Amino acid sequence: xxxxxxxTDVVCLDVRGLSQVSDYIVIGSGTSDRQMRSAGDxxxxxxxxxxxxxxxxxxxxxxxxxxxxxxxxxxxxxxxNTRSHYDxxxxxxxxxxxxxxxxxNSDGSAERPGLPGRRGRSE
Numbered sequence: 001x002x003x004x005x006x007x008t009d010v011v012c013l014d015v016r017g018l019s020q021v022s023d024y025i026v027i028g029s030g031t032s033d034r035q036m037r038s039a040g041d042x043x044x045x046x047x048x049x050x051x052x053x054x055x056x057x058x059x060x061x062x063x064x065x066x067x068x069x070x071x072x073x074x075x076x077x078x079x080x081n082t083r084s085h086y087d088x089x090x091x092x093x094x095x096x097x098x099x100x101x102x103x104x105n106s107d108g109s110a111e112r113p114g115l116p117g118r119r120g121r122s123e
Contacts, residue, residue: 001046002028005039007077013095024073025095027088029080033063036077040066043075 002010007028016023030036040057047054047070059066064079065086076088 001042002026002039002075002077005042006031006035007039009083010100011089012098012100013089013092014098015092015095018092018095022069022072022074024098025088025092026073026075027083028075028077029083030077033079036063036066036079039077040068040075043068043070043077047073 007030010026010028013025013027014023015025019025028039030039037059040059044054044057047068052070052072055069055071057066057068062079064082066077068075076083078086
């Protein structure tokens with residue numbers, strides 16, 4: 001979805017066994033606060049259609065970093081300088097990168113390849 005919304009450098013990290021909070025982290029860079037907010041809104045909609053829901057969404061005032069916790073997947077949308085500063089890819093350097101490509105189904109109704117079984121969170 002981030003790629004569809006023109007986010008760049010989209011990375012998927014498999015943090016199963018490394019994080020007790022989520023299974024996957026998706027990171028992408030946006031070009032403006034408006035574009036980043038729109039991409040975040042589309043991720044929210046996609047999560048709902050995939051029965052993942054969103055537990056929480058947080059963003060700073062200037063939208064240099066938007067984070068969405070979709071339970072099994074945490075999505076980060078950064079302004080490029082903020083992304084470079086926090087360098088989550090290095091922080092999660094032990095995580096495997098997941099190769100991804102669009103399945104051609106833009107409505108998000110396809111199965112989630114490579115994302116096995118959902119794990120609930122008790123909160």
